[in-house]
Amino acid sequence: MEIAADRVVLIHYTLKDDTGTVIDSSSGGEPLAYIQGHGNLIPGLERALEGKAEGHELNVTVSPEDGYGKRDAALVQSVPRRALQGAGDIKKGMQFQARTDEGMRLFTVTAVVGDMVTLDGNHPLADQTLHFDVRIVGVREASGEELEHGHVHGPGGHHH
Ligand code: ZN
Numbered sequence: 001m002e003i004a005a006d007r008v009v010l011i012h013y014t015l016k017d018d019t020g021t022v023i024d025s026s027s028g029g030e031p032l033a034y035i036q037g038h039g040n041l042i043p044g045l046e047r048a049l050e051g052k053a054e055g056h057e058l059n060v061t062v063s064p065e066d067g068y069g070k071r072d073a074a075l076v077q078s079v080p081r082r083a084l085q086g087a088g089d090i091k092k093g094m095q096f097q098a099r100t101d102e103g104m105r106l107f108t109v110t111a112v113v114g115d116m117v118t119l120d121g122n123h124p125l126a127d128q129t130l131h132f133d134v135r136i137v138g139v140r141e142a143s144g145e146e147l148e149h150g151h152v153h154g155p156g157g158h159h160h
Contacts, residue, residue, distance in 0.1 A: 010033050010156055035142050044062030044130075045130075069122075078119075
């Protein structure tokens with residue numbers, strides 16, 4: 001079966017940056033399971049996988065525009081510590097979900113100086129060209145329930 005919209009896809013992948021350093025990999029664990037055509041993957045990877053069949057292996061290079069975006073300096077802001085009430089002891093590396101004009105966004109604390117906290121809403125992989133080695137290990141139709149939930153059930157997906 002080939003990868004097409006509303007089908008469940010299981011892939012093993014290794015993600016490397018421009019220097020060949022491995023950033024992430026599914027090897028040694030469960031494959032990644034997602035539903036094609038629902039924006040579950042970055043656009044460049046989803047597009048490259050469209051129409052490919054089970055058993056296929058491919059190398060995909062994804063530009064920042066089709067990956068995690070370009071770095072946006074406007075997404076870096078300093079806020080007083082008191083604006084993050086209820087977050088406990090604020091430390092560098094902590095992450096917060098916050099509502100923005102474009103929906104929910106993940107912010108990372110990149111500095112704490114005195115009473116001021118610097119938050120960065122850029123994805124950690126923004127501005128990076130990504131290199132994926134992908135092996136397609138399964139393709140099947142999604143169930144009605146999976147399409148309703150927008151995620152895969154069972155191996156590699158949600159268990160609930
Ligand atoms: Zn579910």
